[in-house]
Amino acid sequence: MDLLIGIDVGTGSSKGVLTTLEGAVVARAEAVPARASERTVMPAPGHVEQDADAVWWDDVRGLLRELTVAAGRAGGSVAGVCVSGIGPTVLPADAAGRPLRPAILYGVDTRAVDEIAWLEKELGAEAIVATGGSALSTQSAGPKVRWLQTHEPDVWERTRYLFMANSYAVFRLTGAYVLDHHSASQSSPLYDVGARAWVPEWAAVVAPGLELPELRWPGDLAGHVTPAAAAETGLAVGTPVAVGTVDAWAEAESVDVASPGELMLMYGSTAFFVAPTAAPVRHAPLWTTVGVRPGAYSLAGGMASTGSLTGWFRHLTDPAGGFAELFAEAAAVPAGSRGLLTLPYFLGERTPVSDPEARGAILGLTLRHGRADVFRSILEGVAYGIRQNLEFIAASGTPVELIVAIGGGTTGDLWTQIVSDVTGLAQQVPRERSGACYGDAKLAGVAIGAVDPNQRWNAPGITITPRESDADVLSTGYRLYRELYPATAMIQHGLAELERSAVGGARRPA
Template sequence: MLRNAVIGVDIGTSSSKGVLVGLDGTLLRSAVREHTPARPGPGRFEMDASVWWREFTELTQELTAAADATVVAVGVSGMGPCVLLADEHDTPVRPAVLYGVDTRAVSQIERLQDELGAEEIIGRCGSALTTQAAGPKIAWIAEHEPEAYARARRLYMPSSWLVRRLTGAYVLDHHSASQCTPLYDTTAQAWYTPWADRVAPGIELPPLAWSNDSAGTVTEEAARRTNLPAGIPVTTGTIDAWAEALSVDAQRTGDLMLMYGTTMFLIHTVPKPLTSPSLWGTVGALPGTRNLAGGMATSGAVTNWLRDLFGATDHPELLRLAEAAGPGANGLLMLPYFSGERTPVMDPQARGVIAGLTLSHTRGDLYRAALEATGFGVRHNMEVLRSAGGDIRRVVAVGGGTQGPLWTQIVSDITGRPQELRATSIGASYGGALLAGRLVADVSIDDWNPVRRTVTPRPEHTERYEELYALYRRLYPATADVVHALADRQDR
């Protein structure tokens, strides 16, 4: 007898992931397609939208190949905020500009702040203008590629692009819109027309819905391409980090989600709108929720870089060596700003620093320093969250970096905070499946994804990290002038 199931697909920075999940939360199958963003210049990250749709169709065909389950709904998510501009026929006018890892729009940020007012932007939009915001990226395209921009009529992100191809609906979720600063008013929860017309003239901004709403149903044409049943509902979807938070139930007031991935993302659910020039204030993925969020530009990306640099085949051996190195990495300290930094530094010209190197340091020491750098960055973000009025009551971890015990333990030791891990830590694709399940059934997150274990801080290590964290906080201002001068040379 066939069982009913849902599919969740997430389009991420380095891969697209899909899961087939029974309506009881059981993971039936998973599939992955890896990809690499294009880097057409310093500080620029782009991707061809055809990759998103091709990989989606490959994933759904693979997940449904066994024909042992009936798919009854689909959930989507993707990296963001991204800027994909398309013409009236939905033909992209250029590759998509990716989220905060793309730092090209610095001059547009400065100009818009001067024109609109930095305080006015934070007050209306919840966030300062940074490299994370979609608005300046749109302005960059308009200024630097006017011929392409002249053809542009619609704005998409990975999740909304999939929704369009699957259902024909042109729609964006409120949370993604709230990261389109300065186009969206977080108080009114609507596009702010005066600034939208100024920053994105000629663009017909999409109607808005919530991530758990049904955007429409799979068309006959999409069904032929994807092997999905025609007529089943598709969620509106959202940005991947928010789908990850949903997958582990990190959406209650006081919750903080830590997403261990290529980048590190933090989402704190707050009872009322909070703002900070060093964080992102957004509406949540679900109606009635508000968030104060942060994101580090690199985390897993640095460990991947070290793995490749060392010629290692995989991470487990390096993790073993890092554990043997012990707290403090034998006197190494790293700033993890290898792609600039987002929150709370907000410095696209920041760069990675490794301090204290000697000829006796090993691969394990360097790898340990990278894991600790993430922990120090998380603590820095947590402190800024608290200073902005946040009240962190529970920390929930998710993502690929939670699979082994070392990284989460280091972060708990540095922050002094326990972290809850749920049984399934796949992340955004599982969160998308959860939202899809809620379109067709009464789905409980505790039934789907119960708590598996809690990582608790080790007091003796927490004490040792206090001094190292103080040194970490001193390292960035002490090296910023030199690093900025080097960054200028890299951009030439």
């Protein structure tokens, strides 16, 4: 029996799944860090990093060992592997492919603000949008590459490879230096969305003297498992490995969101939105990218702190406890959180405000409020941010006829219910909720020619419908939410500067 392995390297943990060629799950595995605080580090204000070997590769090889053993117990053999991961990330490596420093993470890392301004001046802000599809933001990989040259010239001088989470896993497994087109399209200003190719003249400015990876599609074959990788992972030498992609797009593939009119809403450490489009759709401040499948495009957005915010609050109030009690308490709190309002910009914010200097706020606190009220207000604050993003997507002219919700935040259904109540929109939660790793298994099957990319891989599970009873109070809450950021933005920026000054992390000019 031929089996497929999909692995997703996540911000908080990594997950793997073993499936048949038809998508039936044979085994699941998860790599959960003993100390979550050591997995993702923030060495300075705005800096968010992970160690590619101690986190990414350790997770991948550990999950592969576990799942190959499961394949043997099931009487099968692994026919293909695919790895997705957080992205876009920037990992510089030397001539042997060894990481030179921890990886700089996606839009939650806001260090390259000055580099964004420098690149816009050097290349032209309008030209960047016309070529790359989106304005530069903290989500873009290009400014972080420029940051390395400016702030760590010794690292840049030794850099010969630039990896993301999925491409580093591919390199360790096969020795191939490849990157998928979707991830490349989040590397603005290095990539031309219309031509679906690197921009050589801009690469000479952003990454001078560096060979960029060969571009392939996520479901293409990247290479085969080497003897060294086989010894570490338990895979057979020569096992095919797919190129893979960024986690959110693998997540969309896991729930078959690939056609215009559909939208994937991912409830993870961050919230993410992927709306497939037939052609590039440019609408500030959202992101125009190429899709997972050849010729496809997508309009996307992402919030910086959602599931990570609930995790922060759980650790703050009950480090030894789980989420079940918190969610049960929050379910007993009425809509509106008894007059509390949370602005969930605890790591700055990506879309729609695109402000790395934004900061979180919990407004309306009195001595009558308890942790259940605050936790409910966090859930509602994220829901307000989701509604704002969905309104921007609608304003772009991109129709949304079906929302498919996926990710850890769908567990228990309270958060998804709050989001439907806030947005007034129904959400379909699929039968299989393994997430990005499940989409990776499908891409592995596509890469070996065993799975049709248009094959429906997941079946609908439940549908969350909005409740009219809370519509008025939540509409008021949303109106106040929209007013809170503009009213306090300058204060937030001042506090961000105080934070940098307190830890010696003031930005230097690019």
